[in-house]
Amino acid sequence: MTAPPQVGRVVAIDWSGARGRRYAGIAVAECDAGAAAPRLVAGPGGWWSRSAVFDWLRRSLDRGPALVGIDCAFSLPFAVSRRYFADPARATVFDLWELIDRVAAGEPDFGGGPFVEHPDYGGDFWRSGLQPDWYRDPHRRAEMACRADGLGSPQSPYKLIGSRQVGKGGLAGMRMLHALRRAEPERVAVWPFEDPAPGRTLFCEIYPRLFLKQTGFGQRKIRDGAELDAALAALGSCPLGMVGVVSDHDADALVSAAGLRRLASLAEAWEPPGLDPPARRIEGWIFGVGGAGLAGLTPPAAPAPPRCR
Template sequence: MNRFDRFLAIDWSGAMGERQRGIQIAYLDIEAGTGPVLMRLPDAKNWGRVVIKNLLMKLARADRRTLVGLDFCFSVPWPEEGPLPEGEAPLDRVEELWDLVENICSGEAHYYAGPAIRSMESAFAPYILCDRYRGDEFRFDRFRETESQLSPKPASIYHCMGAKQIGPGSFAGMRMFHALRAVNDHRIAIWPFDPIEDANVVLCEMYPSLFYQMAGLKRAYDHETIQNTLAYFHSGSPPRMSIQDEADAVISVAALRALAADPTLFSDPRRVAAAQREGWIFGLAPS
């Protein structure tokens, strides 16, 4: 039996500002028995990161369990010597990483994380390639363990240039996690770092391209690709959509519902030592 009553997939954004067009949310309810629904705000405005944080806190107070997929890296590559360049203060736990990101970016509103990426004073600067500089220790192959098991591999969190960059959104997401930790609500679990059995809301990292690959397809925004991918995950017809971000959220929420029925996808990654610091992409079975 599925352990969740509803599912949300949040296609994320690291853009500056209070609201971001790139944030799209798809929703599935077990009881409703319908296909994915795109969630809209009553005021017809775009979603924002602070609004998302408040939504998660509201869901935690409900009497139904929700699995929420978020499209950003929950952590950074974490080798034995630690996740920061030599000379920086050592970090032992992922919460310390989130605290550091918040300290670097604390002057920015709406969880924007630009200073973590575009400031040469940032602790991460030696590892980063961005529009302002290339760090002395930047490498294109600096991946987390979970990313190293993907084929093709995504861009590294530190590759912060071009259309496929994920660094800005990921560091912004870490700021939101810092804020959620400050609330100290045990009903919100961030997987795989936290036990999930007693949580009303479980947050997991998702990678939409993986879900298209599972269906034997490439990520794309066209009717045939979307229909065939949804059919693979035994989901109903898609809602009306106009951009790729919406399609990614719709595909992802269907995948979350289908994959959540397999408890090994929650338990097996927790046995991977690196996952306790680096996180893990939900749906990817450790090799």
């Protein structure tokens, strides 16, 4: 197994596919290599839009390469999306992103609504009411592996019902990644479709519940600064020292930044057993999910307490 890439700065983004101009559901956190506590990055005027995240990411490229995890699906289940291409065997995720961006081009802030509403593609999404008879809840292989490993139950991107639906956020994320690759082709790469390369900021798909599982919180939410620091300590991070209530979105971003930094040092996370050629080509993978399960992706013993100021 090859050695994992060297990772310095790590960014984690809790994402949103909502329509609007700015969203409480977006949070950005970053941390440096080592054990320093992750920190929240404030959006313009205290709020993030997806376009503001895009602008911040472009500017941050000047600070050197980083590993950026985004909490959204980077692709659609190929069992359904294959019908969008004349030659499915040769289609790649970048072809899918180009299609989605072309169909949704009129939607501001990287919104994906027009794709969901398009007569050629919208019929694949469960958009309202009770589950239709034709809907089979398709999942990508990474989502099924996540469930099999006991790491959580990611929703299908084709299910747009309920508070946990992720489809619109995924479409918006794909449009933003497509724009980043188009704007910065020499400085951006997206895992696992592209390999890590010196000088390039690498983007990967993350699932915050996976990191919360590693901290012992399981399905519980982090409510305040003390619980946040306990979760960070379980991931080998110094405490942040926040006081009072912590929002779900801020907690997800901060814990994901520390968890992604820790997992990135493990070769198994970069080469999970289930990452087959179709996943590398078009379906993608959730970073940290693997056939060996959670125990195979975390050190056998709790990390030593970090040296903190």
